[in-house]
Amino acid sequence: MIAGSKLRMTKQRQLILEELRKVTSHPTADDMYQVLRKKMPKISLGTVYRNLEILSDTGIIQKIDVGGTQKRFDADISTHYHIRCTICGRVADVHMEPHMELEAEAQKLTDYEILHHRVEYIGICPECRKKQS
Amino acid sequence: MIAGSKLRMTKQRQLILEELRKVTSHPTADDMYQVLRKKMPKISLGTVYRNLEILSDTGIIQKIDVGGTQKRFDADISTHYHIRCTICGRVADVHMEPHMELEAEAQKLTDYEILHHRVEYIGICPECRKKQS
DNA sequence: ATTGATGCAAAGGCTTTGCACCACA
DNA sequence: TGTGGTGCAAAGCCTTTGCATCAAT
Numbered sequence: 001m002i003a004g005s006k007l008r009m010t011k012q013r014q015l016i017l018e019e020l021r022k023v024t025s026h027p028t029a030d031d032m033y034q035v036l037r038k039k040m041p042k043i044s045l046g047t048v049y050r051n052l053e054i055l056s057d058t059g060i061i062q063k064i065d066v067g068g069t070q071k072r073f074d075a076d077i078s079t080h081y082h083i084r085c086t087i088c089g090r091v092a093d094v095h096m097e098p099h100m101e102l103e104a105e106a107q108k109l110t111d112y113e114i115l116h117h118r119v120e121y122i123g124i125c126p127e128c129r130k131k132q133s
Numbered sequence: 134m135i136a137g138s139k140l141r142m143t144k145q146r147q148l149i150l151e152e153l154r155k156v157t158s159h160p161t162a163d164d165m166y167q168v169l170r171k172k173m174p175k176i177s178l179g180t181v182y183r184n185l186e187i188l189s190d191t192g193i194i195q196k197i198d199v200g201g202t203q204k205r206f207d208a209d210i211s212t213h214y215h216i217r218c219t220i221c222g223r224v225a226d227v228h229m230e231p232h233m234e235l236e237a238e239a240q241k242l243t244d245y246e247i248l249h250h251r252v253e254y255i256g257i258c259p260e261c262r263k264k265q266s
Numbered sequence: 267a268t269t270g271a272t273g274c275a276a277a278g279g280c281t282t283t284g285c286a287c288c289a290c291a
Numbered sequence: 292t293g294t295g296g297t298g299c300a301a302a303g304c305c306t307t308t309g310c311a312t313c314a315a316t
Contacts, residue, residue, distance in 0.1 A: 008289085046297080071280090094239045094243050095242050112258050123246050
């Protein structure tokens with residue numbers, strides 16, 4: 001997908017990338033669609049899915065696969081950890097240095113070839129905590 | 134779900150639990166269904182889903198939410214890390230001690246209340262590695 | 267007997283895809 | 292002007308659910 005690609009920068013693709021870069025909320029495809037259609041009413045959900053897929057295949061954005069049913073997307077392509085609220089599903093970044101030594105440690109114990117690792121925290125976000133009390 | 138539950142140990146539920154405890158392959162609901170129907174041809178996929186859900190809600194088994202579209206299940210309810218093959222999707226355990234200090238470290242950096250953490254490794258399993266070469 | 271569980275099939279949620287038309291390069 | 296992209300709608304995949312019937316307690 002990356003090599004030999006003849007990607008065109010359409011207005012839709014450009015807007016999708018632009019809007020994703022504005023937020024840190026790790027939106028789902030449908031979250032994006034709801035925002036995008038305000039600025040481009042005729043954009044289709046299929047186009048949003050297709051572009052998010054292409055942009056993440058190309059490495060321009062990142063697809064994140066935290067628990068829950070929907071995939072989420074992130075314009076920050078650096079390796080970083082996430083935390084998900086078990087109540088509302090919201091996802092936020094955890095700004096800590098990735099523990100690369102986890103990979104070396106695990107590599108001694110598995111016969112898989114380790115390529116990456118992901119850490120996901122599960123917790124309760126401030127908003128949901130407030131509602132609970 | 135746990136408190137005040139009046140669960141019946143039906144033949145289906147018993148078999149589902151029994152078969153899940155036999156394997157370490159982290160099967161999907163459909164994987165389970167394919168195995169179960171050999172021993173109980175009339176069992177329905179809905180029953181498999183319902184029971185895996187109930188058993189994990191009750192804490193008797195664990196639902197695991199590694200990347201990919203399908204949920205997987207594990208009779209081992211201890212906290213442990215998983216590795217997923219990026220080619221075939223297979224999931225295996227990584228037998229290392231969980232790094233509980235990751236939670237304390239992250240807690241300093243987020244205003245979420247951290248409850249758990251998960252580590253997922255992504256790699257290539259021995260079988261797929263063999264096919265590549 | 268009571269009522270939770272099952273089998274079946276239909277419906278639901280999220281995502282992908284076929285197709286004719288459109289618009290970047 | 293060639294071909295990748297779009298909008299639309301249909302289809303696909305996984306999972307949940309309504310309902311009549313069954314069976315565990």
